[in-house]
Structures are given as structure tokens and as C-alpha cells.
Amino acid sequence: MRLRIRNLAKKYADIVAVDDLSLEIAPGEVFGFLGPNGAGKTTTLRAVVGLLDPDSGTVEVDGVDRLTKPREAKRRMGYVPDRPYLPPRLTGREFLEYLAGLYDVSPDAARPRILKHLQRFTLTPAADRLVETYSHGMKQKLALGALFIHDPVLLVVDEPMVGLDASAQALVKKILREEAERGKGIFLTTHTLSVAESLCDRIAIVHRGRIVAEGKPSEVTAEFGRPGNQLEEVFLALTSEEEETPGSKT
Amino acid sequence: MNTAGLLAADLRQARRRLRGPGGRLVAIALAGGTALFLGAEIYFLRLFLTALDRASALAPDLARLLLERAVGAALAVSIAMLITSNLVAALGSFFRAEDLELLRQSPLSDLALLAHRFLRTAVPASLPVMLFLLPLAATLAFHHGGSPSELIRYAAVVGAGLVLTFIPPSVFGCAATVLLMRFVPVRYATRLILATGLLFAVGGVVALRVLRPERLASPLSGLDLVAFASALEIPGEGTTPSSWAARLLIDALPGGPGAAGSFYPLALFAIFTLILGAILVRNLYATAWARSREDALPANRRPAFVLPPSRFFPQLSRSSAALLDREIRFFVRDASRWSQAALLAGLLAVYVYNLRSFASPDPLSRILLLYVDLATVGFVLASVSLRFAFPALSSEGGGIVILRVSPVSPGLVVGIKLAVVALPSFVLAITLTILTNHLLDIPQPLSGLAVLASAAMGITLPSLSLGLGARFPRYDASDPSELALSPPGIAAMLAGLAYIAVVVLLSCRPLLRLLLTMRGFPAESRFETPLLAGAILIVSIVSAWIPLRSGIRSLERSDL
Numbered sequence: 001m002r003l004r005i006r007n008l009a010k011k012y013a014d015i016v017a018v019d020d021l022s023l024e025i026a027p028g029e030v031f032g033f034l035g036p037n038g039a040g041k042t043t044t045l046r047a048v049v050g051l052l053d054p055d056s057g058t059v060e061v062d063g064v065d066r067l068t069k070p071r072e073a074k075r076r077m078g079y080v081p082d083r084p085y086l087p088p089r090l091t092g093r094e095f096l097e098y099l100a101g102l103y104d105v106s107p108d109a110a111r112p113r114i115l116k117h118l119q120r121f122t123l124t125p126a127a128d129r130l131v132e133t134y135s136h137g138m139k140q141k142l143a144l145g146a147l148f149i150h151d152p153v154l155l156v157v158d159e160p161m162v163g164l165d166a167s168a169q170a171l172v173k174k175i176l177r178e179e180a181e182r183g184k185g186i187f188l189t190t191h192t193l194s195v196a197e198s199l200c201d202r203i204a205i206v207h208r209g210r211i212v213a214e215g216k217p218s219e220v221t222a223e224f225g226r227p228g229n230q231l232e233e234v235f236l237a238l239t240s241e242e243e244e245t246p247g248s249k250t
Numbered sequence: 251m252n253t254a255g256l257l258a259a260d261l262r263q264a265r266r267r268l269r270g271p272g273g274r275l276v277a278i279a280l281a282g283g284t285a286l287f288l289g290a291e292i293y294f295l296r297l298f299l300t301a302l303d304r305a306s307a308l309a310p311d312l313a314r315l316l317l318e319r320a321v322g323a324a325l326a327v328s329i330a331m332l333i334t335s336n337l338v339a340a341l342g343s344f345f346r347a348e349d350l351e352l353l354r355q356s357p358l359s360d361l362a363l364l365a366h367r368f369l370r371t372a373v374p375a376s377l378p379v380m381l382f383l384l385p386l387a388a389t390l391a392f393h394h395g396g397s398p399s400e401l402i403r404y405a406a407v408v409g410a411g412l413v414l415t416f417i418p419p420s421v422f423g424c425a426a427t428v429l430l431m432r433f434v435p436v437r438y439a440t441r442l443i444l445a446t447g448l449l450f451a452v453g454g455v456v457a458l459r460v461l462r463p464e465r466l467a468s469p470l471s472g473l474d475l476v477a478f479a480s481a482l483e484i485p486g487e488g489t490t491p492s493s494w495a496a497r498l499l500i501d502a503l504p505g506g507p508g509a510a511g512s513f514y515p516l517a518l519f520a521i522f523t524l525i526l527g528a529i530l531v532r533n534l535y536a537t538a539w540a541r542s543r544e545d546a547l548p549a550n551r552r553p554a555f556v557l558p559p560s561r562f563f564p565q566l567s568r569s570s571a572a573l574l575d576r577e578i579r580f581f582v583r584d585a586s587r588w589s590q591a592a593l594l595a596g597l598l599a600v601y602v603y604n605l606r607s608f609a610s611p612d613p614l615s616r617i618l619l620l621y622v623d624l625a626t627v628g629f630v631l632a633s634v635s636l637r638f639a640f641p642a643l644s645s646e647g648g649g650i651v652i653l654r655v656s657p658v659s660p661g662l663v664v665g666i667k668l669a670v671v672a673l674p675s676f677v678l679a680i681t682l683t684i685l686t687n688h689l690l691d692i693p694q695p696l697s698g699l700a701v702l703a704s705a706a707m708g709i710t711l712p713s714l715s716l717g718l719g720a721r722f723p724r725y726d727a728s729d730p731s732e733l734a735l736s737p738p739g740i741a742a743m744l745a746g747l748a749y750i751a752v753v754v755l756l757s758c759r760p761l762l763r764l765l766l767t768m769r770g771f772p773a774e775s776r777f778e779t780p781l782l783a784g785a786i787l788i789v790s791i792v793s794a795w796i797p798l799r800s801g802i803r804s805l806e807r808s809d810l
Binding site: 046052072074075077079081083085089090094097099104105128 | 553567568569571572573575576579580583584647648649651652653654655656657658659807809810
């Protein structure tokens with residue numbers, strides 16, 4: 001398994017952000033994590049990548065326990081947050097070189113990868129400009145390109161389509177699909193249900209920190225909806241009974 | 251919502267921050283550091299006042315003049331400090347604060363918004379100065395004596411007088427920031443404003459050297475006192491707010507002539523500057539703010555080429571090299587940082603050049619000058635550390651996520667940052683002390699101990715600031731360089747000053763021994779210097795290690 005989460009739990013004071021959550025992502029699988037604001041999506045992703053430690057439960061990345069062997073686990077994954085921060089005073093190329101260094105990729109291995117991903121995300125003309133001069137879409141593409149520099153086996157992406165125009169969204173979908181076909185596991189969150197339907201092999205709908213539905217998009221629609229329902233209607237039915245929970249970004 | 255409502259919201263946020271993770275520790279560190287600093291201040295003030303009492307028996311007028319001049323000088327320095335801190339703080343609260351976009355779009359009146367920004371700037375910027383001046387006034391009062399009701403009356407008059415004294419420099423600092431942002435290209439205005447803090451720190455050092463307080467340690471004569479009092483004379487004596495405030499502090503003492511003669515000019519001047527400042531800022535602020543937004547957009551220019559420094563260290567691991575190269579690129583491309591470093595280097599060169607002219611033929615005075623110099627070097631290093639090392643982790647901003655999800659250990663991140671800050675600090679410290687030793691012709695083992703002490707300070711002070719900055723980071727700060735004025739920043743400065751005091755006191759021990767020997771006491775033990783060197787090293791290692799370890803652990807464990 002590229003990712004195995006077992007009985008993950010995290011509380012912020014009295015607020016339960018993630019409650020006994022378990023899931024698995026197989027090699028070559030794109031897994032969509034859906035849920036309303038405050039459902040526990042970002043907390044789960046952050047616990048996976050090491051930005052916070054869970055209160056209980058385990059996280060295994062490609063068979064390596066993230067909690068007991070954090071460095072080995074981190075080498076195997078790449079993460080793009082929903083609002084990626086890129087150092088403004090580095091150029092796009094320098095930023096990718098910097099990441100290659102952090103992940104201990106040799107310059108000989110890093111150089112062709114940097115060229116490839118700059119080209120893949122149509123950033124070659126801007127490669128030697130400071131990141132602070134990039135548009136939001138360019139920054140998002142650079143952050144996504146940075147995912148691949150150390151060739152991780154698990155990609156964790158929080159809202160990958162935010163700020164991208166239609167053609168860039170199509171490009172990102174294509175690239176994520178290609179990477180899944182190369183055997184990587186992809187764990188993404190999205191609020192855009194059409195993205196989940198078109199891109200994900202499996203989805204999980206999370207509500208109040210618990211998974212309330214899981215399976216292929218068509219299976220979830222069939223199992224939890226009424227005949228003729230779309231994913232959106234199922235999603236709303238499973239998650240819309242009450243007001244938003246207080247911890248808005250959980 | 252009005253100004254009071256906005257201030258209430260600020261207070262709620264500050265209270266929550268102090269109740270948040272680590273908040274209690276900041277409060278304890280702040281309280282401990284403040285107590286230590288105030289204790290030292292009161293102790294030295296009492297020494298000074300006791301010496302003045304003795305001088306007063308011989309020449310009462312001269313002693314009073316000296317007291318008035320010394321208090322005036324302290325107030326003048328405080329006012330200069332207030333202008334500088336308000337100038338820097340106003341940049342954040344008037345132009346960079348994230349809530350400004352929201353507030354400027356709201357129906358809040360201009361005057362209410364500006365009043366709120368003024369208080370948000372002036373109150374935190376004034377607190378450290380107030381903390382310095384209140385014990386001064388209290389020590390004066392208790393040393394002078396009086397009935398409880400007289401002392402309460404004195405406290406009330408002095409409290410009001412100090413608030414009035416603080417208003418003009420605060421208005422001036424805020425108005426100057428708005429003026430600069432309105433008329434000078436924003437990029438340059440920002441650099442200029444950020445450089446003033448450092449300019450003040452080094453200006454203070456140069457002023458200290460010009461005053462030469464070490465002269466007071468030599469056998470006092472009336473002539474020395476007159477010369478010292480003359481050196482303390484502030485230009486425009488008697489017609490400046492600092493001299494009015496000094497006279498208020500002394501004249502309001504029980505049995506004194508009363509403070510009315512100083513209180514009214516202070517009140518009139520405060521009201522006058524407040525009205526003038528309000529008119530000026532109200533007329534300029536809207537355009538200045540708009541300019542700050544437009545000019546904040548980055549220019550689409552080629553970045554400065556930086557030769558990766560890791561090329562000179564091929565033995566570094568790839569992750570260390572990546573971190574080092576990035577730190578240097580950030581430094582070179584952040585004009586505000588290197589321009590401040592260049593300014594500091596220039597002013598220190600002037601200082602060292604001047605040191606030669608201060609050298610006295612008397613060997614004891616020269617040795618004493620060495621210790622004053624050691625404390626001065628420590629103060630400069632503490633200021634530099636607070637500016638460059640303390641915000642080093644916070645300046646990562648959102649980039650901390652990149653580091654936390656990478657396999658790089660937090661210890662390496664902190665280690666590289668420490669190397670980048672501590673190496674220049676170490677070189678600066680030992681260069682200054684070796685030069686001083688040479689210029690003052692200091693004998694061994696004193697010169698060796700001084701070099702060891704300054705080398706230890708050169709590494710420990712950045713470590714202490716970096717560690718505390720990592721322990722209490724603010725990744726969401728709009729301008730990390732302003733964190734020096736935050737409670738953890740002030741706690742770091744106080745901790746640094748306490749450490750400097752301990753090191754200088756330990757270094758002074760041989761001088762004390764020398765003085766005792768000259769008066770017929772037993773000669774120096776041959777183990778004394780190595781023991782003192784060991785004590786300095788132990789104090790330094792502990793002072794560096796504890797904050798660094800705490801910062802690294804916090805970086806490893808805290809949730810983002």
C-alpha cells in the first residue's frame with residue numbers, strides 16, 4: 001500500500017477534528033477525500049505529511065511508519081498544501097534545486113527532472129524569474145511541479161485546482177493521471193465534485209472527522225443515493241444536516 | 251465600531267496569544283528578565299545617587315546639576331529610542347497589518363482608524379521605555395524620601411508627566427513613517443525605516459564612548475565632575491522636552507519646588523504635536539497607503555546572481571548545502587537586511603577608529619575602558635542577534651511547511667541558520683576586542699580573557715536569540731523584523747542583557763583582584779584566570795544550549 005491510515009484521531013481542545021479514521025491507498029490509485037469545511041480533511045492530510053502528530057492511530061507510507069520513522073516516510077511522499085508558499089526571493093529553477101537538495105537528490109539526477117517538470121508545467125520561460133513575480137496560477141503550477149523532483153511514491157495534494165484556469169486544470173488532471181499510471185498513490189482533497197468524479201479511482205466522504213462513505217464514485221452514488229442522483233446530491237445528503245463546525249480549517 | 255472597539259479586539263487577541271501554547275513561558279521569561287533588568291537598574295542608580303550624596307556634601311549645586319543632566323540624558327536617550335521604535339512599529343501598524351484592507355473598506359471614520367493605529371503603535375513601542383523610566387523615578391523618590399501621601403502624589407505627577415513626554419516622540423515616529431511612505435519610493439522608505447533601529451543601537455554605542463562614563467571611576471575631583479556634567483549637556487538644554495521631563499522628575503520630589511513649571515510646557519507641547527500630527531497624517535495617509543500597495547507589487551526584473559556558497563564547502567551534505575545556499579540568496583536579495591548589515595559595519599569602523607582617541611595614559615583607566623568596551627560589544631551583538639537571529643525562523647513564513655514535510659531534521663535547519671548568523675557575529679566580536687586590546691595596550695591575561703569573553707558572546711547571543719525565536723515563532727507575522735518588539739523579542743533581549751552582565755562581571759574579576767592587590771591584599775591565585783575562563787564557557791554553553799534545544803524541540807513537535 002502507498003498509504004495506510006489506521007484509527008487516526010486528533011482533537012483540538014474539545015473539538016474532535018478526526019475520529020478513528022482508517023483508509024488505504026493502493027499503488028496507481030487516485031484517492032479523493034471529500035467533505036464540507038471543517039470535516040477533518042486538512043487535519044488528516046497534515047497528520048499524514050508530518051505537520052501535526054495525531055493523538056492516536058498510525059500512518060504508514062509505503063510500509064514505513066510515519067510516526068516512528070518520520071524521515072524515511074517523508075522521503076517517500078510529496079505534499080502541496082491548499083495555499084502553497086513559495087520563497088519569493090528564489091527563482092523557479094532555484095526553488096526546484098533547493099527542494100532537490102532538501103530531499104538529497106544528486107545534482108545529476110535533479111537537473112533533467114527540473115528541466116522536465118518546468119517544461120511539463122509550461123514554466124520554462126519563467127524559470128529564471130523570481131517567484132515573487134509569478135501569478136497565482138504559475139505559483140500553483142510550480143508547487144505541483146516541485147512534487148515530482150524527488151520522485152515520491154505518494155503524492156498528497158490539498159485542493160490542487162485552486163487558482164488554476166481551465167487549461168491548467170486539464171493539464172494537472174492529465175499529469176496526476178499519468179503519475180498514477182506510473183504506480184504512484186495520489187491522495188487529494190477537493191471541493192469540486194466534478195474533479196473527484198473525473199479524476200479519482202476511489203473517494204471517501206468525510207464528515208465530523210469520520211468517513212461516512214467510501215468507494216468508487218459510481219459505487220458511492222449508487223449505495224448512498226437514490227436512483228438518478230448525482231454525486232453532488234449524495235454528498236449534500238450525507239453532510240448537510242447541520243451548521244458548519246467551529247474549527248473551520250480542520 | 252470605534253477606536254475603543256478596535257483596541258478591545260486587539261487586547262482579546264493579545265490575551266489569547268499569551269494563553270496559547272508557550273504563552274505562559276513567555277510571560278515567565280518576560281517577568282524574570284524584567285525583574286533582573288530592573289534589579290540591576292535600581293542597584294546602579296542607587297550607587298550613583300549615593301555617590302552624588304557624597305559629592306553633594308562638597309558642592310551641592312554641582313551635584314544637583316549632575317543629577318539633572320544625568321536624568322536629562324536618560325530621558326533624551328529614551329525619547330530617541332521612542333522615535334525609533336515608533337518609526338519601525340508604525341510601518342507595521344499603518345501599512346503592513348493584514349487587517350488594514352478590511353478596515354479601510356469599512357465605514358470606520360479616518361480619525362478613528364488613525365487613532366487606533368497610533369495607539370497600536372505607541373503603546374507597545376513605549377512599554378520598554380516606560381519600564382526603564384518608572385524604576386528610575388521610583389528609585390529617585392525612595393532615595394530622596396517622604397511621607398506616603400507625598401510619594402503617591404509624586405507617582406501621580408510623574409506618571410502623567412511621562413505620558414505627556416511620550417506623546418511627541420510617538421507622534422513624530424508615526425508621522426515620519428507616513429511622510430516617508432508618502433513621498434519617498436516605498437522600497438527605499440521601508441529600508442530607511444528598518445535601518446533606523448540599528449542606527450539607533452550603534453548611535454547609542456558611539457554616544458556612550460563620547461560620554462566616557464569610565465572617567466567617573468577614577469578618583470573624582472570637582473573638575474572631573476564639571477567635565478562629566480558638561481559632556482552630559484543636551485543641545486538646547488532647558489528648552490527641550492527631555493530637560494522639562496528631567497526637571498519634572500526632580501522638582502516634583504517631596505519638599506522640592508514643585509513640577510508646575512515643567513508640567514505645563516510638556517502638556518502644551520504634547521497637545522500641539524498631537525494636533526499637528528493628526529492633521530498631517532490625516533491628510534497624507536490615504537495616498538501613502540495607496541502608494542504602499544502599488545509599490546509593493548514586485549518588479550519583473552532579473553534577480554541578483556549569487557554564487558552558491560556551498561561550492562566552497564564540498565564536504566557539506568546536499569541538504570545542508572541547499573539550506574546554506576538558500577539562506578545566502580535570501581540575505582543578498584533582501585536589500586533591507588544587507589543595507590542594515592553594511593550600515594552597522596560602517597558605524598563600527600567609526601567606533602573603532604574613535605577608540606584610539608579615547609585611550610588614556612593611565613593603565614587602570616585603559617583596563618576599565620576594556621570592560622566598558624566588552625559590554626558595548628555585547629550590546630551591539632545582542633541588537634544584531636535580535637534583528638537577524640531572533641526572527642530567522644519566523645521569516646520562513648509559510649515556507650516552514652516545506653521544511654517540516656521534508657526529511658531534513660529541524661536541528662539541521664536551526665544549525666545552518668545559526669552558522670549564517672553566528673559566524674559574522676563571532677568574527678565581529680573577536681575583531682573588535684582584539685583591536686581594542688591592541689589600541690589600549692591591555693596586558694595578559696586580561697586581554698586573553700576579554701577575547702574569550704567576546705568570542706563566547708559572539709556565538710552565545712545569536713544562539714540565544716535564534717533558540718527563543720524558534721521556540722516562539724510567528725510564521726504569520728506581516729514583517730518578522732518587527733518581532734523584536736513582541737513580548738518574546740523583549741524577553742530575548744532581556745535574557746541577552748542578563749547574560750552579557752554575567753560575562754562582563756566574570757571578566758572583571760581579575761581587574762578587581764588587581765585593584766585589591768594594589769591596596770595590599772593577597773596577589774592573584776594562578777588558578778583564578780583559568781577558573782574564570784571555564785566559568786565564562788560554562789555560562790555561555792548553558793545560555794546557548796537551553797534556548798537552542800528548546801527551539802529545536804518545539805520545531806519538531808509543534809502542530810502547524
